[in-house]
Amino acid sequence: MSLYETLLFFHVLGAFALVAGTTAMAPFALRWGQAALERAGAVKLAMTGSILSGIGAVLTLVLGLWLVGNVGYAFFRLWILAALVFWAIAGYSNGQISSAARGVQKGEEAARDLRVLWIADALGATLLLVLMVWKPGH
Amino acid sequence: MEAGALTVLAVVRPDAWNFPLFLHIGGAMALVASLVVALYAIRVGRIRGDQPAAQFAFRVLWRFTLPAYIVMRVGAQWIASKEKLENSDASWLGIGFTVSDLGLLLLIIGLVLTGLMARRAKAGTSVAGAGQLRAAGILAGILVAAYLVAIWAMTTKPG
Numbered sequence: 001m002s003l004y005e006t007l008l009f010f011h012v013l014g015a016f017a018l019v020a021g022t023t024a025m026a027p028f029a030l031r032w033g034q035a036a037l038e039r040a041g042a043v044k045l046a047m048t049g050s051i052l053s054g055i056g057a058v059l060t061l062v063l064g065l066w067l068v069g070n071v072g073y074a075f076f077r078l079w080i081l082a083a084l085v086f087w088a089i090a091g092y093s094n095g096q097i098s099s100a101a102r103g104v105q106k107g108e109e110a111a112r113d114l115r116v117l118w119i120a121d122a123l124g125a126t127l128l129l130v131l132m133v134w135k136p137g138h
Numbered sequence: 139m140e141a142g143a144l145t146v147l148a149v150v151r152p153d154a155w156n157f158p159l160f161l162h163i164g165g166a167m168a169l170v171a172s173l174v175v176a177l178y179a180i181r182v183g184r185i186r187g188d189q190p191a192a193q194f195a196f197r198v199l200w201r202f203t204l205p206a207y208i209v210m211r212v213g214a215q216w217i218a219s220k221e222k223l224e225n226s227d228a229s230w231l232g233i234g235f236t237v238s239d240l241g242l243l244l245l246i247i248g249l250v251l252t253g254l255m256a257r258r259a260k261a262g263t264s265v266a267g268a269g270q271l272r273a274a275g276i277l278a279g280i281l282v283a284a285y286l287v288a289i290w291a292m293t294t295k296p297g
Contacts, residue, residue: 036194
């Protein structure tokens with residue numbers, strides 16, 4: 001495997017981990033499947049999701065920027081800058097949901113509306129994929 | 139020089155390929171993500187054995203994993219047709235289609251097993267520790283591993 005292929009594989013793998021992590025947080029954030037998982041089960045799944053999305057966030061950002069340099073893309077392009085913004089939105093939302101899950105695990109009740117955060121997270125991840133495929137302003 | 143060639147390659151992808159590619163990758167991401175949730179849901183169903191837990195495991199596979207698979211597979215066929223790769227014998231494409239087609243078979247078996255357990259739990263019989271749910275969990279794990287191989291094949295394009 002060339003350096004480009006290795007970077008691309010782990011970058012894409014990171015994106016899959018990010019989406020899997022976000023999805024794993026859905027039952028906790030959206031209070032979905034409460035009868036089946038109960039609150040403790042949803043929190044446990046959300047904590048797994050936070051690990052996955054954390055790994056995914058690091059892989060996508062670090063290897064994404066490395067790929068920009070490796071392929072020779074100009075850094076100051078709309079699709080790259082917008083991707084960084086959406087990455088930050090998704091990362092912030094993921095972090096907030098993770099910290100709420102940690103709080104619930106310690107016995108605190110989640111004070112914030114996690115649905116909005118989760119929707120922002122999912123939307124950010126979807127728009128990231130749109131930018132990576134269409135590359136507007138390339 | 140190699141970097142330059144790759145840049146050109148990225149630029150010359152026709153716009154008409156973008157939507158099918160988006161469907162394919164988006165579907166694949168949703169597929170893997172729903173399988174991660176399904177793995178956990180099946181485990182909970184096997185431990186608790188009651189109706190809500192067993193039904194949740196089935197619903198995750200039925201309402202999320204199967205539709206995601208269809209989107210991924212339709213996207214794959216569409217982009218392959220756009221790129222005129224339907225008759226290609228490239229090994230990366232072979233790996234992708236093999237994983238995808240065998241994956242559907244495993245997914246259907248997993249769906250049937252969890253569906254039967256959900257029905258049994260609904261009738262009031264506990265499915266705690268059921269071998270069928272264990273098998274469904276193993277199948278979901280195999281699917282996640284197989285899709286990781288497919289991601290490797292799609293990104294590195296061996297052969």
